[in-house]
Amino acid sequence: MRFTRQVLLLQIGVVALVVGLGVALVSWLLRSTLTEQYGLRALAIAKSVAADPVVVEGAAARRQGGALEERVQAVTKGNDALFVVITDDHEIRLAHPTPSEVGRKVSTPAEALSGQDVVSAVQSGTLGLSVRSKTPIWQGKRVVGEVSVGFEVATLTGDFNRLLVITLGFAAGALLLGAGASALLNRRLRRVTHGLEPHELTELLYEREAVLHGISEGVLAVDGAQRVSVRNGEAERLLGIDLPVGARVEELELSPRVRKAVEEGQPVDNLLAVAGNRVLVMNSRAVRRDDRALGTVLTFRDRTDLDTLSRELDGIRSLSDGLRAQRHEFANRLHTLSGLLQLGHHAEAEEYLQTLTETASARSLPLGGEAVADPYLQALLVAKSEQALEKGVELKLADDSFVRGSVTDPVAAGTVIGNLVDNALHAARMGPRRPATVEVGLFADGPALHVSVVDSGLGVPAPVRLNLFDEGVSTKLAPGHGLGLALARQAARARGGDVWLADPGGDSSGALFVAKLPDLLVEAAS
Incomplete structure (x- = not known):
């Protein structure tokens, strides 16, 4: 039954x-x-x-x-x-x-x-x-x-019998009324439970818990009133915040992209979003039943490791391109030297060889010389210099740069400095000013590292200055951008620092970005 x-x-x-x-x-x-x-x-x-x-x-x-x-x-x-x-x-x-x-x-x-x-x-x-x-x-x-x-x-x-007949009449009416109310309640129960039996509801609960907590993706569901109805532990871990059931979306510290996807309820496929130091791939679907909006379901996948590997792959690709260019340049110089020797121009060959030696010695010095003692920062500047040279941009270190300590968190330094320099190189290359230049300033203030990056581009347009650090906001025309500055700011704020636009630039100079990274340096061993 x-x-x-x-x-x-x-x-x-x-x-x-x-x-x-x-x-x-x-x-x-x-x-x-x-x-x-x-x-x-x-x-x-x-x-x-x-x-x-x-x-x-x-x-x-x-x-x-x-x-x-x-x-x-x-x-x-x-x-x-x-x-x-x-x-x-x-x-x-x-x-x-x-x-x-x-x-x-x-x-x-x-x-x-x-x-x-x-x-x-x-x-x-x-x-x-x-x-x-x-x-x-x-x-x-x-x-x-x-x-x-x-x-x-x-x-x-x-x-007594006459009164009892009247009482029995009322009792029969009460019995019919109770039976009718019970039937209506039974019908309401079937409609609310969609005809499911209690054991079926229990199995659905177990299955839901198993699915929610057994998958590697984060799941967040909100109802039509913008309240959290379902979430799993992976969603809280990826977003880096607590998601109590019943909390309203506007009360949660969600990133602008996630909040927009929830509030608009529009389908979203593989949209990149930043949460803390993580890069997430987000999908969103609006849920409806019988033309009734039930809410929105969002899923999150962690792309941080993949993004890190992509950046490392880009660095390796840049290094290989630089080595390939050096190999071609070295082959051309050897051919020139071989031709001078075959033609008997020994004095010219000797002079040419001396010139190549001096140039190589000058280029072997790291960017900034002894102003930056940390090997990681030197390597980062050298890699970005090769990348700038390939793009036809001159990367310079500010004259007053001075960092004697060692970096304790290379990942945070690379995320902040790398993203700022990459954006500056793009702005300088796309700008009309020639020569295209990017100047990087590194300054130590005790254990804190201050960074300034200025380019020769056209600066940051006024419409995007207020929300420049939101994910998805970018001055680049190609799709897939808008995460670098958001990641840089998130990495800096995770250490108690910040990244901000000090000067949007204009007719005379490009944009100036400044970053502060507290407790990033330790005093170098003597």
Whole structure:
């Protein structure tokens, strides 16, 4: 049997049980109340008879029949009672609806002769079962007899049955109403659960937990009200923030691209986003059911390692291109030297060889000479110099650069300096000024490293200056850019520093970017 049907039958059973108990309780109360009412009515009649002077005098004189019998017959007929009986103080009937019973002892205990009223006693006498009340007949302070008045139980039962039929009608209506409400609730339950059984819902819960926490991708789902409804631990790890269920999106520290994807709810495929020091590949889908928007689901993949490998591959490719160019240049020089020797121009060959030696010695010195002592920074500057030479741009180190310490975090330094220099090389190469130049300044302030990069390009356009460091914002026309500056700022801020645009540039010079990296240097060993 389906769970919803079990619930329906259980609810109807509970309603029927409650209604049945209610009817039983009401029936008992009705019976008790009617008995009490008939008893009080009988007591009132008995007291009125006991107060009659004729009855008091007749009871005191123990006079049977006569005036007492007339009183009994009149009262019995006038009140539709079963009987009105008068006895003396020895329990002998003085008046009775049946004349043959006069002079005999009463068939039920004469409790009222003790001076107390008896109310609503259900007793069986000569006239059958009845509800009776008894009261003493007082003559002064002496009890001279009692008056007993009774109503037939059948009369009480008739009134009870009429009231019980009305009660049963209301009970049937309540039962039908409860059954109808249970049916509606059952239908609502089926609609809310889409007809799924409890064990199926449990299996779905287990499957959802297994899928959410068993995959290597981050999953974040928000409902139509922009609240977090589902997320897994991988999403929190990749985004670097807590994602409590029920939190609103605007309360979370999400990057602009992620926030925009959530708020707009438009499909997104393989969009790059920056979260902390990570580069994420994001996909977004809007979820709908029966033309109803349920929210948005986003998935994240970590591309940091892949991006690092890509950068290393670009560095190796740049190095190989530089080596290839040097090989061609070296071959050309050897051919020139060989031609001079074959033609017998030994003096010219010697002079040419001396010139090549001096040039090679000059080029073997690192960029900046002894101003930058850290080997990693020297290697980075040399690699960028080769890259600049290939692009037709002159890379220079500022005259006042001075760094004597050693770098403790080459990755952060490479991310910040490399991205700033790459953007500057592109701006200088695309700019109209010639010669195209890029000047890098490196300054040590205790353990902090200050970096400045200025190029000879046209500067940063005004429309993008305010959000230049947001992922996806770039002055380059080709797609796939807009992450370098965002990564550089994230890397600097992770160390307590920052990267900012000090001068957007203009007609006289290009843009100037400045970075501060605290606690990046340690004092070089002497």
